[in-house]
Amino acid sequence: MFVYLVRVEQNPVKMPKDASLNEIDAAVRESYTAFQSYKNVSATKRATFLRVAAQEIEALGQELIKTVMEETALPEARVAGERGRTTGQLRMFADYIEEGSWVEARIDTAKPDRAPVPKPDLRKMLVPLGPVVVFGAANFPLAYSTAGGDTASALAAGCTVIVKAHPAHARTSQLVADAIHRAAQQTGMPKGVFQHVHGAGFEVGQALVKHPLTKAVGFTGSFAGGKALFDLANQRNEPIPVFAEMSSTNPVILLPESLKKNYADTATILAVSIVMGVGQFCTNPGLVIAIEHEGLSDFVKALAEKIAAQHPETMLHEGIAKNYSDKLQQALKQKGVTIEAEAAGEPARQQGKALVGSVAASTFINNPLLAEEVFGPFSLLIRCADRHELYAVISTLHGQLTSTIIGEKQELAEYQDCFRTLTEKAGRVIINGVPTGVEVCAAMQHGGPFPSTTDSRFTAVGTDAIKRFVRPVSFQNCPEQLLPDELKENNPLNIWRLYNGGWQK
Amino acid sequence: MFVYLVRVEQNPVKMPKDASLNEIDAAVRESYTAFQSYKNVSATKRATFLRVAAQEIEALGQELIKTVMEETALPEARVAGERGRTTGQLRMFADYIEEGSWVEARIDTAKPDRAPVPKPDLRKMLVPLGPVVVFGAANFPLAYSTAGGDTASALAAGCTVIVKAHPAHARTSQLVADAIHRAAQQTGMPKGVFQHVHGAGFEVGQALVKHPLTKAVGFTGSFAGGKALFDLANQRNEPIPVFAEMSSTNPVILLPESLKKNYADTATILAVSIVMGVGQFCTNPGLVIAIEHEGLSDFVKALAEKIAAQHPETMLHEGIAKNYSDKLQQALKQKGVTIEAEAAGEPARQQGKALVGSVAASTFINNPLLAEEVFGPFSLLIRCADRHELYAVISTLHGQLTSTIIGEKQELAEYQDCFRTLTEKAGRVIINGVPTGVEVCAAMQHGGPFPSTTDSRFTAVGTDAIKRFVRPVSFQNCPEQLLPDELKENNPLNIWRLYNGGWQK
Structure with missing residues (x-):
């Protein structure tokens, strides 16, 4: 099992060394070898692994809290x-795979x-893709990093995982990785099921x-970073999915009647x-659009009164604060x-100051730069002369994680086209x-049209996040002895299945 | 509605003119405009459209059969x-969307x-992606062309469709396109819901x-053609999925005990x-692997006796016959x-002659060219010295649509690793x-790992093919009046939904 050997203790200055190309190769190879066993480990055993991982993370106690606070300035x-949220997600996926119906069995x-x-007899279900690379996220050192949603859903699916620690919270990442390793060992998971590597640079x-041998990638971060990985993955001899x-910019549309009332x-919310x-x-609301x-x-x-009552606050790390300021x-x-x-007041080092700007709709439409994300506490109000201009602004919007409409009941009906266009975006x-x-739940969709x-077509949050790391396989005229339990005739796992066109348990 | 105006009658030599760039732009724009209405057309009405399209195709009667035979040399x-199969697929998708549970509603x-x-209240379902471009397939002039599986599943999903006719059966394509147009008109579908363009070249x-405005692509054909479209789609400002x-080469593994018996x-099958x-x-079996x-x-x-009893037969068109021969x-x-x-005998013009070659496993492993598809009636038998070599060959195989094992019950258990590796491939x-x-059914997976x-993660055959053309959207705290029927509290469509974690109807 490849684990970074130099454990960095209590010293935020001393960064772990970047993994070498040989170490990376060894980590992915070992992950693939582990996958050959792990893909056959039962859902019940995988669920136990996830639950013990949650316990081990909790057992880190104040050391974990303190380390995150030192590395990220989060309160x-x-x-x-x-x-x-992190341990909740691990347990949610444990429950989800134990229930078992998620494999979309069709018989x-x-x-x-x-x-x-x-x-012929045909039986289909979802099977894991293989080793998944997960990049730790700067803005969620726990919930979307080492044992975060990507890792939890990939391990739940039956994929092995290689995490690249985010360099801004490398010690936190190592603590959590060690907890996962302990859980893997305690629950008898194949050696190498979870790998952890450090890397401050792009290499x-x-x-x-x-x-x-890498079969999929999970990443949360900048457009430049994500797009570069996406392009790299598509240029491989065997292209692989990058999530x-x-x-x-999560546009918020304020309809007039509601705003008047x-x-x-x-303004408060x-x-x-x-x-x-x-x-x-x-999901920070970067654009506010109103007539x-x-x-x-x-x-x-x-709104100005509410914002003026705020003071600059410390951001995750200096890179993010500088990026925000720029x-x-x-x-x-x-x-x-x-x-x-x-x-109120000027931001000190590593701080970000909340600010709301405004611009006329016609100016916004003609300046694509204004539609770009400013990661931090900034919103741009787009002032539309009329409903026509409101629609014009909405139609220029890029793909978004979220869109919001604030309106009275009657208005929402009147602006139904606006609702439909936002649904498309x-x-x-x-x-x-x-x-x-x-919200972390079955009905959450956290993922939207490019960029x-x-x-x-996939979500990074909620139970459906597991679908990113699987593909369907059909078995034709396959004897019971070879069939996975999910597809056996007498349904030993008692899961919901589409059996000759009808849903059955 | 952009329809190619020159109807080519009974003259296989006179090819329809390629659509100009302006005509293509007009077709996609009109498709997008139609999508703005079509995405809101109820599943029941879309189902009627698909069923009437099936009727209209049947109503073409012998003219269609004759045209296909003239253009493709198929019996x-x-x-x-x-x-x-084509009309069956249209009706299958009609039934599937009318039943409605496919939208994966989660509440x-x-x-x-x-x-x-x-x-908050969260409700999620699958919604259509937008205009889909479908390329007619050379080897299925009906079932995977103009009104084939891609078109049927995209229209069923609520996407509008632009078909590029395959130049080898352009008249067939036009006949079927006209039938779909008639169905669209009779059932009151938005103008432009289905578009049909001709194009002999790549442009x-x-x-x-x-x-x-194109949001997804369906293609069946050569590796070079498919990969070029995939790369093109990923280089767009907004990358889109290409299916x-x-x-x-669909490897068939012959286990020794079974073969002896x-x-x-x-050999016959x-x-x-x-x-x-x-x-x-x-799915032609291009590789046969045995000890x-x-x-x-x-x-x-x-096998030699069975093959020798065959004679060269006419292939779909000269290009395919030449490619096979080369x-x-x-x-x-x-x-x-x-x-x-x-x-027996030599192939005449446009004919292909069945042939089985053989090669030692060690030679196969060291010559990647032998692992390439030879599209036509050719199989290569790979002779393995022992079980060890059989595994070595299997481990070098590329991603496949299918893998087959022929073995006795006891053998299948013994070769379980082989079964598992083939499942991964x-x-x-x-x-x-x-x-x-x-087989066209819910449990079919027609689609496998690259290349x-x-x-x-998606299938081109069977009901799940519809999933290629949709993405999930969550509605948060959305009033009933704006919610799609699929997500309304009282479940007016009576579909299966995951409601607070339990499956309900």
Whole structure:
């Protein structure tokens, strides 16, 4: 099992060494060897592995919380909450695979007497793809990193996993990796089922994605990073899927009647959503779109008060703070952009300051740069002269993780075309709420049309995330002895199956 | 609606003109406009459209049969059978979407009292991607062309479709396109829901795939063609999925005990599978893998007799016949390849002659060219010295549409590793049968690891083919009035839904 040997203790300055190309090759090969056993490990045993991993992560106790706080500047409550989300996800996938119906079993039994040719017996189910490379995410050091949603769903599916630690929280990653290793050992999983490598530069990630035995990739980060991995994966002799969650401005449409009535409440919930986590969520509301009218002026005033009550806050690491500052300055320098609201005081080192700008719809439409994500607590209000211009703005929007409409009942009906266009552009459509807060459940879709993700057909959050790492296989006229339990005639796992066209258990 | 205006009557020499870039742009734009309505057309109405399309195709009667025969040299029985498969698929998808559970509805209801944050109401279902480009397939002028599986599944999903006619059967394609147009008109579908363009060169196909409003592509054909479209689609500003079914050698493993006992029967079914349709099926058994022993000699002798009883037969068109002849000569020229069986007589123009060669496993392993598909009635027997060599050969195989094992019960258990490796390499694993004959049903997986297809996670045959053209969308706190019927609280369509974790109807 390839584990980074130099354990870095309590010293944020001393970074683990990048894995060498030989070490990467060994890690992926060992992952593939482990896959040959792990793909046959029963769902019940995989579920136990995931649950013990959750326990081992909890057993890290304050050491984990403290390490995350040192490496990311996240507050304790958030770190504890994120740890709960991480272990919750591991247990959710354990339950999901133990229930078992997720494999989409379809059975069509033989008709030997059918003319002109007999109908064979066919049985299909989802099987794991193989070794999956997971990149730790800067903005979720626990829930979307080493033991995060990608790792949990891939291991649940029966894939082996190689995690590349995010260099900004490499010690956190190592702690969690060690916990997973302990869980794998305790539950008798094949040696190498989980691998962990460090890499501060691009080379390690590239080598992992290019390795011929790697079968899929999970990534959360910048558009440039995700797109580069996507291109690399498609240029391989055998192209492989890359699930990259990249950039989204999560437009919020404020309809006029609602704004007139509820401008104060809307300003309150939106201000909270903009500054939440110093704007470092992929679902941060980066664009607010509204029609000019008196309600809008009241709203902007109320929002400005809420934002002015904020102070600059420390971001995850200096790179992110600098990126925010650069992108913010670039946006504010664009012709026609006005500052409508800003937090009080100047940001210190590694801090980000909440800010809301505004721009006329016609200017927005003609300047593609304004449609780009500014990762941090910034929102751009797009002022539309009328409904026609509102539709024009919406039609220019890129693919998004989320779209939101805030409107009165009657208005929502009137603006049904707007709702439908937003549905075409996004993975999740929210009515009278805010995009931040991504519920982990079966009905969650966290993934939308390009460029918000590389593949809108899959979700990174919720039980369906497991589908990223599987493919269907049909068995034709296969004797019971060789069939996986999921497809055996007497349904020993008691799962839901489509049996000769009807759902049965 | 863009329809090619020059109807070419009874004149195989006069080819329809290639669509111009302007015409292609108009076709895709009109398709996108139609999509804005069609995505909201109810499943019941889409089902009616598909059923009327099937009727209209049947109403073409002998004119269609005759045209296919003129353009492809396929025998009447095969054409009639393929027409039945085509209309059967249209009706199968009509039934499937009318039943409705395929949208994978997941509902997680709100918990307003949950601490620390309330749980929102989330409802998710599959929605259509947008305009889909379908390339007619040379080897299935009806069932995988104009109204074939790709078109039927895309229209069923709620996508609009633009078909590029295959130039080898352009008149057939036009006849079928006209039938679909009539069905669209009779059933009140939005103008432009189905588009049909001609193009003999690469330019038309490339322009269709590159068009920014195209959202997905279906293709069946050569590796070179499919891979070129895949690369083109990934180089777009907005990459889109290409479902290309490309090349597969469909290995058949003959285990020794079975061969000793049943060599004669095995030779019979395999000979039929090799020559079926002049070898022009994507599931043609191109590789036969066996261990040297007395049963193998008897089998080869029996197979040679069966093949020798065959005569060269006319292939689909001259291009395919020439390609077969070239690839066959190339394979036979490779060092160590021996002819074991061949059909009697020399092939005339446009004919293909069945042939079985053999080669030692060690030679096969060291010559990647021998692993390439030879599209036509050719099989290569790989002679393995022992079980160890058999495993070595299997481990070098590329991704496949199918893998087959012929063995006695006890043997199958002994060779379980072989079965598992073949499962990893293929979309469908057949026991004691042949790979040709692709059943259209829910449990069919027609699609396998690269290079057999560009995306092993989807099937081109059977009801699940619809999944290629959809993506999930979540609706959060969405009022009933805006929700699609599939997600409304009282389940007006009475479909199966995952409701708060339990399957319900």
